[in-house]
Amino acid sequence: MQLRRRQQVMTAGGAVVAMALSLAACSSSSSTPPASSGSGSPTAGSATTSAAPTATGTIDAAGSTFQTNFQQTAISQFKTVNPGITVNYASVGSGTGRSDLYKNTVLFAGSDSPIPSKEASEVPAGKTVLYFPVQIGPIAMAYNLPGVKGLKLDATVLAGIFQGTITSWNNSAIAALNSGVTLPSTPITLAVRADSSGTTQNFSDYLVMAAGSAWKLGTSSTIKWPSTARSGTGGSGVAQIVKSTAGAIGYVDFSTATASGLEAASVKNTAGQFVAPSSAAATAAASQVTPKSDLTFVAVDQAGSNSYPITYQSWDLVYAKQPNANDAALLKAYLGYLLGQGQSLLTQLNLAPLPANIDSMAKAQLDQITS
Amino acid sequence: MSATTQADPARSAGSAEPLAHRRPLGDRGFQILALVAGLLVLIILVLIAVTTAQQSTTWFTTAGFKGIFSTDWDPGANKFGAMAFVYGTVISSVIALIIAVPVSVGVALLLTEVVPRRWSRPIVYVIDLLAVVPSVVWGLWGIIVFVPWLQHIYSSIASGVKGIPVLDTLFGGTNIQGASFMTAGIILAVMITPIVTSLSREVIATVPAIDREGAYALGATRWEMIRGAVWPHSVGGVTGSVLVGLGRAMGETIAVALVIGGSPEVTAHLFYPGHSVAAVIALEFGEATGGEFRAALIGLGLVLFLLTIIVNLVARGIVERSARRMRGA
Numbered sequence: 001m002q003l004r005r006r007q008q009v010m011t012a013g014g015a016v017v018a019m020a021l022s023l024a025a026c027s028s029s030s031s032t033p034p035a036s037s038g039s040g041s042p043t044a045g046s047a048t049t050s051a052a053p054t055a056t057g058t059i060d061a062a063g064s065t066f067q068t069n070f071q072q073t074a075i076s077q078f079k080t081v082n083p084g085i086t087v088n089y090a091s092v093g094s095g096t097g098r099s100d101l102y103k104n105t106v107l108f109a110g111s112d113s114p115i116p117s118k119e120a121s122e123v124p125a126g127k128t129v130l131y132f133p134v135q136i137g138p139i140a141m142a143y144n145l146p147g148v149k150g151l152k153l154d155a156t157v158l159a160g161i162f163q164g165t166i167t168s169w170n171n172s173a174i175a176a177l178n179s180g181v182t183l184p185s186t187p188i189t190l191a192v193r194a195d196s197s198g199t200t201q202n203f204s205d206y207l208v209m210a211a212g213s214a215w216k217l218g219t220s221s222t223i224k225w226p227s228t229a230r231s232g233t234g235g236s237g238v239a240q241i242v243k244s245t246a247g248a249i250g251y252v253d254f255s256t257a258t259a260s261g262l263e264a265a266s267v268k269n270t271a272g273q274f275v276a277p278s279s280a281a282a283t284a285a286a287s288q289v290t291p292k293s294d295l296t297f298v299a300v301d302q303a304g305s306n307s308y309p310i311t312y313q314s315w316d317l318v319y320a321k322q323p324n325a326n327d328a329a330l331l332k333a334y335l336g337y338l339l340g341q342g343q344s345l346l347t348q349l350n351l352a353p354l355p356a357n358i359d360s361m362a363k364a365q366l367d368q369i370t371s
Numbered sequence: 372m373s374a375t376t377q378a379d380p381a382r383s384a385g386s387a388e389p390l391a392h393r394r395p396l397g398d399r400g401f402q403i404l405a406l407v408a409g410l411l412v413l414i415i416l417v418l419i420a421v422t423t424a425q426q427s428t429t430w431f432t433t434a435g436f437k438g439i440f441s442t443d444w445d446p447g448a449n450k451f452g453a454m455a456f457v458y459g460t461v462i463s464s465v466i467a468l469i470i471a472v473p474v475s476v477g478v479a480l481l482l483t484e485v486v487p488r489r490w491s492r493p494i495v496y497v498i499d500l501l502a503v504v505p506s507v508v509w510g511l512w513g514i515i516v517f518v519p520w521l522q523h524i525y526s527s528i529a530s531g532v533k534g535i536p537v538l539d540t541l542f543g544g545t546n547i548q549g550a551s552f553m554t555a556g557i558i559l560a561v562m563i564t565p566i567v568t569s570l571s572r573e574v575i576a577t578v579p580a581i582d583r584e585g586a587y588a589l590g591a592t593r594w595e596m597i598r599g600a601v602w603p604h605s606v607g608g609v610t611g612s613v614l615v616g617l618g619r620a621m622g623e624t625i626a627v628a629l630v631i632g633g634s635p636e637v638t639a640h641l642f643y644p645g646h647s648v649a650a651v652i653a654l655e656f657g658e659a660t661g662g663e664f665r666a667a668l669i670g671l672g673l674v675l676f677l678l679t680i681i682v683n684l685v686a687r688g689i690v691e692r693s694a695r696r697m698r699g700a
Contacts, residue, residue, distance in 0.1 A: 065657070093657020095665070119661030194633030196446075196658035204447070220447030221658040224635075228546050231633035231644070233654065237514075244519060 055329030056084030063089075063097020063110030065234070066198050066253060067314050069349050070135050071110070074342045078334060081341075087334055094198050095221070101129075101317055107331055109317045110134075112198025114296040128320040130369065131295045132362050134338050136286045137351040138277035139203050139310040140257035140264035142191075142242045143249040145169060145184065150276075152177045154268035155210030155301075155309070161188055161249060162207070163217055164226030169247060177268075184247075191241040191250030194231035196221040202312035203251045206300040210270075210309060236260070251310075254278075255350035271305040279352040281308035287355035295362060311352075320368050328371040339363050420676065427670030429663050439670075444635040444651075446659075451667035453674055455635035459552065459645040460678065463631060464620040466556025466641070471564045472613050478564075479571035479609075484597060495569070502565035510629035513558050514550065518630060521557075522549035525642045544640040550632035552645045558626050563616035570615060574608030575601060607693030614686030618679055624649040648675045 061071075071089040078087065089110070092100075097109035102122045115129065123129060141153060148169075153161075157173050160166035166173060170183040193200050204219035217223050225231070230245070232238040235256035242248045242262055249265075254277045257264050266274035275281050282299075285307035291297040299311040316335060322328040339362050343353040354362070431439070434451050441452030478498065482491040525547045532538040578601050586596040632644020633654065648671050659665045 093659075095659045095661070096657050099661070099665070113660075116660045118663070122661050194628070195654040196656075198658060201658070218445075218447035220445075221660060222446045222655050222664075224445040224447065227634050227636050227644070229634070230548060230550070233514075233629060233633075240515075 055326050055333060057326055057330055058086045058088065059107050059330050059334055060105070061087065061089045061097075061108045061110065061316070062092050062100045062106045063108075063317075064094045064112050064198055064314050065091040066112050066137070066312075067091070067110040067135060067316075069255060070338075070342075070346060070351055073345050073349060074338055077342070077345065078337050081337065082333060085330055085333060093196070095196070098317065101319070107318070107322075107327060108132075108335070110314060111317055112312060112314045113201055114294075114315070115317070130318045130320050130365060131315045132318065132335050132339065132365065133291075133295055133297070133313055133315050133354055133358055134335075134342075134362075135346055135351050136282050136299055136311055136313045136354060138254040138279075138282045138308045139199055139206075139251050139312060140254045140262070140277045141249060141267060141310070142239060142252045142257040142260075142262040142264050144242050144246055144262070145186065146246060148181060148183065149263060151181070151263070151265040152268070152274045153265045155207060156214050158267070159207050159211035159215040162190060162192075162225070162251075163215070164190070164228060186247035189241075189245050189248040190225065190229035191238045191245070191248050192223070192225045192229045192231050193235075193238060193251075194233050197235075198312070198314070199235065199251060199253055202300060203310060205298065206310045209298075209301045254282075258350045267309050269305070269307050269309040270301060270303050271307070273305045275306065275308045277308050277310070279347045279350060281306060282311040282352035283355055285309065285311040286313065286352070286358065289355075289358065291358055291361065295358070295365060297358075318369060320370065322369060322371045325371040328369050331369055332366050335369075336363070336366055339366075420673070423669050423673045423676070427666045427673055429666035430670040433663050434667070442635070442637045444646075446655075446664050449663060451663060453648070453667075453671055455637050456646050456648040456651050456671060457674065457678065458637045459555075459631060459635070460621050460647040460649070460675070462552050462641070462645065463555040463559060463627060463647060464617055466553060467559035467563055467620045468613065468617055470557060470560035471567055471616060474560075475564050475567035475613075475616075476571055476609060478568045479575055480597060480601075482568075482572050483575045484593065484601065495572075498565050498568050501561065506562065506623060506626040507629075509558050509562060510626035513554065513626065513630040517558070518549035518554060520549075521554055522547070525549065525551070525553070529642060540639050541641050544643060546640070546644075547642045548632055548644045550630050550644055551642045552631065553641045555627045555631040555645070555647070556641075558630055559620040559623055562623060562626065563619050566619060567612050567616040570612030571605075571609045574605045574612065577608075578604045607690045607696075610693065611686055611690040614682060614689070618682055618686075621679060621682065622649055622675065624653050628653045648672075648678070 067089070068091040071091075075087045075089060078085070094109075094111040094113065097106070098111055098115060098119065099122070100106045101109035102124060104124075114131065115123065141158065143151060145151065153174070154177060157166065157177060160173060166188065168185055168187050170185045175183055198221065200223055201219065201221045204217065204223055207215040208219045217225070230241050230248075232241045232250075235252045238250040239252050239256050239260035239262060242250045242252070243260055252260075252262070254264070257277075264277050266276045268274050284304055285302040286299045288302040288304045288307055289297045289299055296315070297313070299313045301309050302311070316338070318331055318335070322331065339354070339359055343359065346353045353359070430451060438451065439453050441450070442455040442458070443450045443452040444455055478494075482494060486494065529543045529547050532542050582600040582604065583596055586600040591599060627647050628650035631647055631650055633646055633650070634644040635646040635651070636643065638645075652668050652671055656665075656668050659668055
């Protein structure tokens with residue numbers, strides 16, 4: 001009887017192994033660009049688009065969570081234009097995305113900041129990284145003060161609030177910016193990110209640039225906030241804290257703040273104007289930028305009376321030299337889409353399209369992707 | 372394995388020939404399989420230790436002994452002290468044990484000694500269901516439902532203990548938050564209860580019936596029987612199962628990351644937000660810019676690894692010592 005049982009187990013085990021093998025066969029055949037399906041799709045592609053891309057296959061990408069919404073929407077739209085190309089974007093964070101690029105496990109990495117100097121040594125020798133800016137967006141100062149609309153803040157006051165030196169809403173520094181508004185004596189509750197984030201990085205960059213020596217906590221993807229701060233995971237975690245706590249203020253990307261129905265403060269820009277966060281105000285800020293030759297730039301604290309000062313950006317990082325012609329063609333097709341038709345998707349996501357000058361520079365840079 | 376070999380002679384008495392032929396081959400196969408499996412575990416463990424150590428060398432060399440053993444974690448200023456996280460991991464796990472152990476051992480005793488068998492089965496089933504809930508669900512439930520609710524309770528406890536020496540330090544203060552060491556401890560307690568209960572139950576069930584009957588025969592009440600016959604026999608095993616629970620609590624990541632508050636502080640105030648080793652790795656790895664930051668997070672993984680090994684060694688020590696005491700008695 002024991003013998004028979006053992007045989008049963010063995011046949012069951014055999015079945016599992018067989019299944020695993022067949023599964024593995026499935027996945028390997030779908031991940032490599034198959035010649036058979038490749039011959040079929042270009043005809044379908046040429047039927048819909050005039051310049052039919054000949055490349056088919058899969059683009060694996062990873063990086064910035066700020067890009068997640070845009071990438072997901074763009075991927076599904078792109079699929080209707082180019083059914084032969086599959087794009088997988090894993091939102092694992094800019095740092096991990098860049099690290100994946102260095103290890104060659106992805107074709108491009110989404111990143112909210114250029115490669116930091118500390119990381120320069122990790123880029124494989126002889127590789128040139130191209131920066132393609134793809135989206136910009138405002139960081140909203142979301143707050144929860146019942147009865148107070150259109151709150152106005154500036155960099156010095158924000159610095160005071162976020163390092164815990166301004167602790168109640170009727171503080172004279174806040175009142176000075178909001179004449180005619182009755183501010184409650186509610187204590188200020190800080191809502192910050194518990195996870196490291198490009199939003200934190202760019203918000204603290206803004207405070208360093210605009211508040212100068214008044215800001216003492218430095219700039220990083222993780223800041224040592226005052227211990228009274230409440231931390232939430234992800235932008236939606238911060239939004240949740242702001243929403244549920246009277247007297248709370250937090251920095252959240254504009255699309256999340258809008259989705260959560262939060263009030264956002266107007267922030268004073270370098271022209272002395274108080275501007276509320278919006279797609280248009282973010283594009284206005286970015287249009288003031290003069291990008292460097294590698295297309296890196298900083299969009300925070302820009303000139304212009306319509307510019308929202310806490311505007312940040314995200315790039316897709318690509319190696320100039322691709323291992324084969326197919327990968328180069330895939331990247332050109334997809335990045336070309338993001339910089340072209342894809343830009344029109346951004347406003348509805350409460351992100352902002354690139355200003356025309358940067359967009360055309362980025363498109364021109366596509367030619368530098370070679371194999 | 373010894374059980375099957377012992378059972379064989381009796382069984383093979385009927386049809387001796389074919390079995391005798393097959394057995395050695397099967398045994399050898401099994402031996403190789405077991406050996407490979409055992410070695411594989413060991414090799415994987417060593418490889419993990421080596422690669423994490425290798426990838427975190429930047430941290431060890433730049434921060435130095437003093438830097439690592441500081442409580443100052445400020446990536447913006449290049450300060451990567453690990454102790455605030457180690458503290459948070461230990462405190463939240465200890466809270467979890469303080470809550471979970473009496474409950475688990477109580478339930479285990481209830482199931483083995485008090486409730487008749489046909490009633491114990493559904494209770495076991497329900498407790499095991501707790502173990503099925505994924506940790507991210509515990510975390511999300513914690514942050515959305517439990518934390519706002521606890522916030523009020525914590526505040527009223529804090530105002531209640533104001534001015535009372537020790538209690539004010541533990542449960543008082545001005546920075547009371549729903550997401551805190553205590554909340555993480557409570558969630559962990561719920562998460563480790565099933566494993567501690569089921570391990571303890573199995574240990575207690577091994578107490579020989581003759582010991583129990585002996586105690587009863589001497590006129591012991593049920594409580595005296597548990598204390599005199601069941602407890603000395605199973606205390607080592609129960610301690611072992613508690614330490615398995617502790618290991619679990621220390622390694623738990625996502626539920627803790629969501630409810631502990633994410634503030635690397637060392638404080639005796641249990642209602643203040645804190646942080647843990649596993650949580651900081653999960654939360655900060657994604658956007659960690661290269662160099663020392665990433666190395667420090669990988670190094671924290673190594674720290675957690677060592678912490679767990681220490682706990683396991685201690686567990687083993689305690690179990691063995693109590694087993695020796697039992698044999699002596």
